Amino acid sequence: MASFSEYLPYAFALIIAIPFLVLLRQFVHSYISLKNQEIKLLTVKSNSGNKVHSYERMTLFLERIKPSNLIQKFDKELAVHEFIFLTEKTVNEEFEYNSSQQLYLTKNAWKNIVDSKNAVIELLHTTYAGLKGNSDLNEFKTIFIMNYMEGNDYIAETIEDLRKEILIIT
Template identity: 75%
Template structure:
């Protein structure tokens, strides 16, 4: 017959170790869950920051292409057709630079931004074509601003839409 007293220290150690191992397992499981939640929150925060940054950049772009800001650019010694060319080039380059922001902006807002950009470029060309053969730059700028003011202020409307959307996101 076997003497169970030889196994008593092992049994005692096992009885003491089992609750400790269960608690350790529960701690590790809880720790992993908390870390996963933290990672999710950080990714949501990062995504929200990207969206906010995108709305800021596109608002700045729209402000820059307002006719009142465009007429302040470039040398006053330019001919009107040179001003039109350089302004269109600048708008297109800045738009291309910011085009990746469409990933974070709603489809409707992005379309409004594209439409605003195209409308300004069209207005530049229509204003130039409506004037005499060689208008001076000051005359061109004045008529350009007046044509924009006579039309709907689509840039401000687009900026206001962006402002409303960012309030929903934030």
């Protein structure tokens, strides 16, 4: 039969080891917890970064479809109907290229962007219909700009709405 004194070194080692094991467990637990928080923050930051990028891209799209910027595109020797066709094609292609950005925008923001794009295309066609095909490209561009300026500046309003929304997000 073994005496108590034979087990004393083992008991002493166990008494010393238990606090270290408890501290090690707490350290590992807090380390894992902090890493999880870091991952969550990086995910949120990444998502907000995607949102900010989307708002930037759609603002750039809206700037590009402003009539003052559209009239500077393409050859000055085009017929009016050719200019309208190429302009509409360019606007639609750029819109389609950016359409994935709707994932990061609010429904209202996306609706305003779509409405602005459609309004510019409609303005192209109504301006052309108002001229009845009796003008050159420079006259068409001038009337196109004047029609836009006389109406509601829906592109500037949409950009302002995007600006307000992005301030809320960031």
